[in-house]
Amino acid sequence: MRSLIGLLIVILVLMVSSCIPTRKITYLQESDSVKNDSLITIQKVQPPYRLQINDILSIQIKAPYDPQLVSMFNVSANSNGNASIQQAGGLYFSGYTIDQHGDIRVPQLGKIKALGLTLEELRELIEKRLLSEYFKENADLFVTVRLGGLRYVMAGEVSGKGEQTIYRDQVSIVEAIANGGGVPITGDLTNVRIVRQYPDGVKVHHLDLTQLEVIYSPYYYIQPNDMIVVDPLPQKSLGTGTTGLASFTTIISVVTTLVTTVLFFTRL
Known part of the structure; x- marks a missing residue:
């Protein structure tokens, strides 16, 4: 007996x-200090992203008073030059890939060092060169520089492994994981790792996605070329x-x- x-x-x-346990597989759980349906202020202002090798940029140049001159700089979707053509929601746009030397090649302007610059700094650099070499001050020049999609990699205990792309400027880690198929019940949400590249090397950041307070983390929003790694649970x-x-x-x-x-x- x-x-x-x-x-x-x-x-x-x-x-x-x-x-x-349910608490290990539930996203963004409210703590005792947070009441139901209470307003939570999210700090969305992030440090400006510094361009890296293999980033793809979309550069558009407009000058309504000189459209013929503008056509020399804007690469068409049918170009076979240095532009890498991407598709987003049925629309095509041409992009400039930052090569291994940290440069992009822009028609007429040639090589431009883009590595380590922010999007705003690169925009100002291109605009300054255009005004000094081609356009007049009264040309009403308008230059836009954007990332050609936010690319990242998912690995570990996830439903969709490999490279993913979201065509937005700002994406949270929860949105990125959902876009990649989510995390199965055997994935550990309490210790999700972000492997991020920096000019001086690679750093690993840890996030607990089961807690609502993770939205305050400076790593809650991913950056291009991030790797999201989810470990399996012991079960x-x-x-x-x-x-x-x-x-x-x-x-x-x-x-x-x-x-x-x-x-x-x-x-x-």
């Missing part, structure tokens, strides 16, 4: 330890099941096999 009670206790302990490596029913079925199968084996040998 005592052996049976002990066996039942062991089974219950294994079931409890092998189940995945996956144990192979005991992800739900209570699955764990119960697995444990019952193991116990039944053990009991059958013991009875077989005791009767020999």
Whole structure:
């Protein structure tokens, strides 16, 4: 009788330890300090992004009083030059890839050093050269420089592994993960890693996506070329099941096999 009670206790302990708690698979849970439906101020102002190698840029130049001169600089979608053509929502636009030397090649202007600059700094640089070499001050010149999509990589315990692209300027890590297919129930949301490139190397940042307070993190919004890594929960490596029913079925199968084996040998 005592052996049976002990066996039942062991089974219950294994079931409890092998189940995945809901709090580990739920995004952005409210803490006790945050009331339901309360307004939470999000700090959206992020440090300006510094351009990196392999970034793709969309550069558009407009001057309503000199359209013929403008056509010399704007690369068409059918160009076979240095522009990398991307598709976004059925629309095509031409982009300039930052090469291994940190340069882009703009028609007529030639090579321009873009590595390490912000989008605004590069825009000002291109506009300054255009005004000094081609356009007059009263040409009403208008230059826009934007990233050709926010590219990132998802790895680990995620549904969609590999490179992903979102055609927006600002994307949160939750949106990025959802765009890539999400995280299965066996993924650990409490310790999601962002591997980010910096001029002096690579740094790893850790985020707990189960807590609503993660929105205050300076790494809540991803940057181009980020790698999002999600580790599996211990339950996956144990192979005991992800739900209570699955764990119960697995444990019952193991116990039944053990009991059958013991009875077989005791009767020999």
